[in-house]
Amino acid sequence: MTIAPARYATVDTPPGPFTVLVTAGPDGKDVVLASGWTDDVTELLPVVHRSLRPTWVERADDDLPVLAAVAAFWAGDVTAIDGVPVRQRSGPFLTDAWDALRTVPAGAPDTYASFAQRCGRPTAVRAAAGACAKNAAALFVPCHRVLSTGGGLGGFRWGTPVKRWLLDHEASHASVPA
Structure with missing residues (x-):
């Protein structure tokens, strides 16, 4: 179709x-x-x-x-993208992972390992990273909020300078409980 x-x-x-x-x-x-x-x-x-x-x-x-x-x-409302409807299709793991990405709060990025746990598959760290790489709806499904397990930026389809800018922007505008 x-x-x-x-x-x-x-x-x-x-x-x-x-x-x-x-x-x-x-x-x-x-x-x-x-x-x-x-x-x-x-x-x-x-x-x-x-x-x-x-x-x-x-x-x-x-x-x-x-x-x-x-x-x-x-303009600083980093939650404004949260309710924007998105349509992506793939197998069950990727679909669930993209839904889970939308639960990573602005200003509090996950690592690939913690994102794999968020997806319910704690040993699937590479698969979690693959879900980020295959995400078509950048920004709205915030794959930029997932970092390498060692704390580095990791990859980003649109370049690490864009990822760094997004993370800094969200960190300066998010109201994340301590």
Whole structure:
């Protein structure tokens, strides 16, 4: 099954241009298929599961509603992205892991080992890291909030400078209990 059409928009953000690809959900509201720090939507299409990949994309003539959450995030409301609907598809572990990523609080990143525990599979550290790497909806499914077990940044599809910026931004705006 293919979803058609999808719309996209690109906005400027402090770490660089950010593109969001959306489609209509069952309720007619936008659902994020993919997003990332690029101004080229064709970089996002390959990470969308083939069963969800749109048959065509068009630039949104007006602002996408999801961009309000993106703007609020940059303005300091780091929880503004939490309720944005996302659609990704894969096997049960990845689907559960992407849901678990949305429970990692802003300002309190996990390590890959603790993220594997959060996923209910404490020995699946490599699989947890793979779930982060395969995440198509960067920012909304905050894979940037998972660090190497030794405390280093680890990888990030959009580059470690973007990951570092996001973590610093969230740390300076999050209200995480001590």
